Amino acid sequence: MPITGINNGDHILVFPYPAQGHMLSLLDLTHQLAIRGVQITILVTPKNLPILTPLLSAHPATITTLVLPLPPHPAIPSGIENAKDLPGGGFPAMIVALGDLYNPIKDWFQNHHNPPVAIVSDLFLGWTHRLAVELGVRRYCFSPCGALAISIMFYLWKYQPKRVDTKNENEVIKFSKIPNSPEFPWWQISPMYRSYLEGDATLVFIKDVFVDNMASWGVIINSFTELEGVYVEYLKIELGHDRVFAVGPLLPPPDSKLMERGGPSSRDVLSWLDTCDDHTVVYICFGSQIVLTNNQMEAVALGLEKSGVKFVWSVKEPTVGHVAGDYGKIPGGFEDRVAGRGFVVKGWAPQVAILNHHSVGAILFHCGWNSIMEAVVSDVLLLTWPMGTDNYSNAKLLHELKVGIKACVGAETIPDSEEFAELFRKSVSEDTQVERERAKEFARAAKEGIGENGSSIKKLNNLFT
Numbered sequence: 001m002p003i004t005g006i007n008n009g010d011h012i013l014v015f016p017y018p019a020q021g022h023m024l025s026l027l028d029l030t031h032q033l034a035i036r037g038v039q040i041t042i043l044v045t046p047k048n049l050p051i052l053t054p055l056l057s058a059h060p061a062t063i064t065t066l067v068l069p070l071p072p073h074p075a076i077p078s079g080i081e082n083a084k085d086l087p088g089g090g091f092p093a094m095i096v097a098l099g100d101l102y103n104p105i106k107d108w109f110q111n112h113h114n115p116p117v118a119i120v121s122d123l124f125l126g127w128t129h130r131l132a133v134e135l136g137v138r139r140y141c142f143s144p145c146g147a148l149a150i151s152i153m154f155y156l157w158k159y160q161p162k163r164v165d166t167k168n169e170n171e172v173i174k175f176s177k178i179p180n181s182p183e184f185p186w187w188q189i190s191p192m193y194r195s196y197l198e199g200d201a202t203l204v205f206i207k208d209v210f211v212d213n214m215a216s217w218g219v220i221i222n223s224f225t226e227l228e229g230v231y232v233e234y235l236k237i238e239l240g241h242d243r244v245f246a247v248g249p250l251l252p253p254p255d256s257k258l259m260e261r262g263g264p265s266s267r268d269v270l271s272w273l274d275t276c277d278d279h280t281v282v283y284i285c286f287g288s289q290i291v292l293t294n295n296q297m298e299a300v301a302l303g304l305e306k307s308g309v310k311f312v313w314s315v316k317e318p319t320v321g322h323v324a325g326d327y328g329k330i331p332g333g334f335e336d337r338v339a340g341r342g343f344v345v346k347g348w349a350p351q352v353a354i355l356n357h358h359s360v361g362a363i364l365f366h367c368g369w370n371s372i373m374e375a376v377v378s379d380v381l382l383l384t385w386p387m388g389t390d391n392y393s394n395a396k397l398l399h400e401l402k403v404g405i406k407a408c409v410g411a412e413t414i415p416d417s418e419e420f421a422e423l424f425r426k427s428v429s430e431d432t433q434v435e436r437e438r439a440k441e442f443a444r445a446a447k448e449g450i451g452e453n454g455s456s457i458k459k460l461n462n463l464f465t
Contacts, residue, residue: 009037009038009039010038010039010117010118010464011038011039011040011041011114011115011116011117012033012038012039012040012041012116012117012118012119012120013040013041013042013043013066013105013109013116013118013119013120013121014026014029014030014033014040014041014042014043014120014121015042015043015105015119015120015121015122015125015128016042016043016044016121016122017083017094017095017098017122017123017124017125018044018045018048018081018082018083018094018098019082019083019084019288019289020082020083020084020287020288020289021144021287021288021289021368021369021370022083022122022124022144023048023051024370025144025222025248025250025369025370025373026120026122026142026144027042027051027052027055028250028251028252029120029142029220029222029247029250030042030055030063031055031058031059031252031253032247032250032460033120033463034058034059034062034063035059036460036461037062038062038464039062040059040062040063040064041063041064041065041066041116042055042063042064042065042066043065043066043067043068043101043105044065044066044067044068045067045068045069045070045081046067046069046070046081047079047081047082048081048082049065049067052065066105066108068101068104068105070097070098071097071098071100071101072097073093073094073096073097074093075087075089075090075092075093076090076093076094076097083289084288084289091192092192092202092203092206093202094124095124095125095205095206095209096202096205096206098124098125099127099205102127102130102131105128105131106131106134106135109135110135115135115137116137117137117138118132118137118138118139118140118464119131119132119137119138119139119140120139120140120142120220121139121140121141121142122141122142122144123141123142123143123144123145123150123153123209123210123213124209125209126141126208126209126210126211126212126213126216127205127208127209127212128212129141129212129213129215129216130212132216132217138217138218139216139217140216140217140218140219140220140463141213141216141218141219141220142220142222143219143220143221143222144222144369144370145221145222145369145390145394146221146222146223146227146228146231146369146372146390146393146394146397147221147223147228147231147232147234147235147244147246148178148182148228148231148393148394148396148397149369149390149393149394150219150221150235151175151178151231151234151235151238152175152178152182152190152390152393153190153210153390154210154213154214154235154238154239155175155177155178155238156189156190156193156210157193157207157210157211157214158211158214158238159177161173161174161175163186168186169185169186169187170185170186170187171185171186172184172185172186173185173186173189177234177238178231178234179230179231179234180230180400182393182396184392184393184396188386188392190389190390191388191389192206214239217243218243218244218245218463219235219239219243219244219245220245220247220463221244221245221246221247221248222247222248222249222250222369222370222373223246223248223249223373224246224248224249224445224446224449224450224455224456225246225449225455225456226442226445226446226448226449226455227376227401227442227445227446228246228397229246232244232246245459245460245462245463246455246456246459247456247459247460247463248373248446248449248450248456249373249374249376249377249446249449249450249456250373251352251373251374251377251450252352254356268343269312269343269345269349269350269354270350270353270354270357272312272343273312273343273354273357273359273360274357274359276310276359277359278358278359278361279358279359279360279361279428280309280310280359280361280428281309281310281311281312281357281359281360281361281428282304282309282310282311282312282360282361282362282363282364282383282424282427282428283311283312283313283314283351283354283355283360283362283363283364283380284300284304284311284312284313284314284363284364284365285313285314285349285351285363285364285365285371286314286316286365286366286385286387287316287365287366287368287371288316289316290316290366290387290388290411291316291317291327291328292327292328293326293327293412293414294326294327294328294329295414296413296414296415297315297328297329297330297331298331298417299414299415299416299417299420300313300364300415300417300420301330301331301334302331302417302420302421303415303417303418303419303420303421303423303424304338304342304420304421304424305334305337305338305421306417306418306421307420307421307422307424307425308341308425309341309424309425309427309428310341310342310359310428311338311341311342311343311424312342312343312344312345312349312354312360313342313343313344313345314345314347314348314349314351315328315330315344315345315346315347316328316347317346317347330344351371351374352374355374355375355378355380356378360378360380361380361381361427361428362380362381362382362383362424362427362428363375363380363381363382363383364383364385364407364424365382365383365384365385366385366386366387366388366391367382367384367385367386367387367391367392367394367395367398367404368391368394369390369394372394372398373446376403376439376442376443376446377443377446377447378443379439379440379443380439381405381427381432381435381436381439382398382403382404382405382435382439383404383405383407383423383427384398384399384404384405384406384407384408385407385408385409385415386409386410387410387411388411392409395409401438401442402434402435402438403435403438403439403442404435405423405427405432405435407420407423408420
């Protein structure tokens with residue numbers, strides 16, 4: 001079957017990787033495709049199906065589901081189907097397990113009365129490129145990461161830089177071909193790349209995933225030209241074609257059920273924010289997977305207590321991969337001592353709604369890309385504490401653009417509570433005028449990009465032509 005363009009009414013398969021940070025932005029893209037008349041099937045495993053509820057409710061005639069069981073893997077405990085519940089080091093196992101869906105998907109395609117003409121799948125599902133080639137359809141690699149981050153990922157697997165001193169975790173790796181020549185100590189490089197061994201079946205599979213991403217027909221990135229244009233252009237040169245689509249920030253439409261993005265909205269926190277003055281609240285959140293150690297929790301809590309600022313703190317509770325009792329514990333008496341000026345959310349928080357609230361002036365976070373996109377549009381100050389994966393390159397980008405202020409670095413680091421207290425105070429004061437002006441500039445650029453005739457909207461409209 002020849003590969004052709006995609007038209008209004010054509011059918012595509014969307015396949016997200018089952019991690020909150022990966023799923024949400026791809027589901028936001030799916031919404032954008034649905035309102036443009038594309039018929040969509042979303043592939044998920046059974047326990048991830050509830051995440052789709054708001055999207056399916058919004059598009060009952062346009063979006064359907066393909067629910068396939070997660071193939072078993074010895075490193076994934078029974079009953080776990082989402083990365084947020086995986087034990088430590090479980091990410092590679094999930095990538096490999098999903099690879100065993102190749103033949104079930106192929107069978108579904110071949111028996112469907114109107115099979116999809118393209119596959120849009122997460123960058124951890126690069127093997128779907130080979131499936132697409134076999135089926136004679138296009139595969140678009142969707143990156144929930146930014147253009148700089150995916151440039152670094154592709155660089156690693158293509159050029160395979162090595163350390164000179166194999167025992168030196170601080171040895172600097174330079175990415176000389178990438179604009180601005182970013183460099184990172186070895187310990188900040190992707191752990192999947194750092195652990196690569198020829199002959200290890202899991203790691204060879206992951207290497208092939210990224211090689212397949214680079215060979216795919218196109219790459220869709222949740223970013224926008226005004227923020228990362230230089231890296232988008234680099235990717236076009238490196239990949240040898242111009243099918244690199246920066247379509248972000250991908251966000252749910254305001255005042256819709258899609259704003260729930262993984263959990264029901266909490267009116268309590270939003271009602272509390274209504275009582276606060278403009279730009280006086282610091283929001284603290286470290287994403288859907290990171291859980292702070294008890295020592296880190298104590299340092300953050302003490303910093304908040306000493307600062308005197310108003311805050312909302314979204315606290316993730318420990319999962320299977322965390323030693324019981326050593327993670328995520330709110331210090332005793334803390335909530336009583338900050339009553340009235342602090343709000344602790346246990347579990348999921350309606351982050352988009354919180355960031356968009358007039359009272360929020362800053363966010364302390366792990367530099368996850370979805371949070372960056374949500375925060376940039378919301379015009380808040382970014383306090384960076386990168387902890388792993390693409391967080392370090394994201395933080396470098398924010399500092400390079402002067403929209404981020406360094407708070408802390410590293411997943412094991414325990415911050416100084418006095419320094420945090422001063423940072424919290426500074427973040428909602430006039431002492432950050434330069435960063436605030438830069439934040440306003442990029443907020444305007446982001447809104448223009450997704451506005452009528454904006455750069456991202458044009459890319460969305462031309463995505464399948």
